[in-house]
Amino acid sequence: MTTSLPPARTPGQYAVALVCLGNICRSPMADVVLQQRLGAAGLDDRVSVASCGTGDWHVGNPMDRRAAATLTTAGYDATRHRAQQLDASWFDRFDLLLEMDRSNLSDVRASTTEPDRAMLFRSFDPVDPGSEVPDPYYGGDNGFQEVLAMVERTTGALVAALTQHLTQGTERT
Template identity: 40%
Template structure:
């Protein structure tokens, strides 16, 4: 049996708040579903300001409150190769979605979408706010990534699951 691996990339602006949290929460859902071999998860930012840095401490603490460790992640910038490497490139908000689409090569294979696509809602950037903003982001990301995993499972072949 050949297992096709789905590859998912979560993207925000700097890759230190929302997308690392989405990566960690989604990876947690994937692990709980027993799909670690079938689904690869990563995150990136559209900007390069924080390249090589750990996630914002408030994102790390928020994840830890829910039993998720994102402290070993390292920020990176979205690259041209990501449009071929990943099946899904998932933006945290409509501004980053537009930036991703503008950066995308004319021909690419990635499905570029908004995390909260069904609600047409952005995951707000909590960077300049208080800790409560990170809790709100966690709740939005938790629900959005859970629903997204169900979407992926719906299109996977039974032999992949």
């Protein structure tokens, strides 16, 4: 499966935003994993990543303790995250906005003049493309483990797509 990326706003660079509802579970988990994978791929100087929520309930707070514990156990650094809210500036700063579920996708697309820059995060999932990342907030620890497995798998494919986009001349300006 090949999902094409929207064109970069700045040649040779790419900016990815990860979006969920409150920015304390799914999108920060994806943010942490994606940043680590980009570093391992040698793309951290060419691809910037941030996460946000469509709601403002948790702005300034660290990620959910269960999300942080799941990441830490898996060897990721979950300490730097502070929740942010999506605002109009994100639409100009990011080449791609990846939403965790269809509700977030609908909200983001309705708020931008470039709806093609928004797509589901799992559009890149090699196992179940186009599915949603379920919100683990109201469930148990197993939900966070499941989200991490989806995020890791999808992030691997996303890094491959970004690598191809940036190194094989497929970016358009």
